[in-house]
């Protein structure tokens with residue numbers, strides 16, 4: 001299966017177009033007000049139209065209730081929900097049933113003990129996204145530009161597609177993919193010049209670097 005590259009936290013027409021042009025497979029929109037990448041429903045609607053099926057639209061939410069997900073469905077009609085909070089296995093099942101969209105569950109990782117939740121989520125989620133566990137006093141559970149110890153995933157036996165995220169950038173994405181064996185890479189801070197400000201050159205360089213690993217692996 002080919003490598004998936006996700007550019008997350010897009011909030012302007014210009015940078016969305018750069019990510020699409022550069023070949024992003026997934027484009028992520030953050031619906032979480034405390035985030036510097038938060039987009040309103042109106043902006044989400046506008047950016048969603050611009051995608052025109054050139055990539056999968058991912059709606060990132062954090063412990064969102066049904067009313068919020070309803071609004072996001074109406075505005076963006078996402079292809080996937082990225083659930084980045086403390087959503088339970090039952091809540092995942094409920095969201096899938098109510099909204100009829102696949103879900104990608106973010107699993108925060110700091111130690112091997114964090115992987116104990118995997119069998120439960122794997123039974124329901126369509127994809128897992130491994131991210132660095134945020135510090136207790138963080139204002140958000142992700143998008144902090146911090147990596148985790150990728151070696152914790154080295155012997156992972158997960159019969160579900162998974163992606164790696166957390167502190168990725170052009171110079172470490174190849175190593176993250178190699179060590180974790182992930183089928184995709186997701187980035188936000190690493191393609192920004194300041195929190196919430198995407199940098200066109202960094203977006204292009206990141207996608208190129210991730211794609212280069214794919215070329216190596218088919219040789």
Ligand SMILES: O=C(O)c1ccccc1N[C@@H]1O[C@H](COP(=O)(O)O)[C@@H](O)[C@H]1O
Pocket residue numbers: 008009028030032035036037060062084129131140141142143144145146165166167168186187188189190
């Ligand atoms: O981007 C955010 O602000 C954010 C807010 C709340 C939850 C997750 C968020 N971002 C996601 O976190 C990971 C890692 O991001 P980074 O590359 O380390 O900045 C990624 O999946 C983002 O989509």
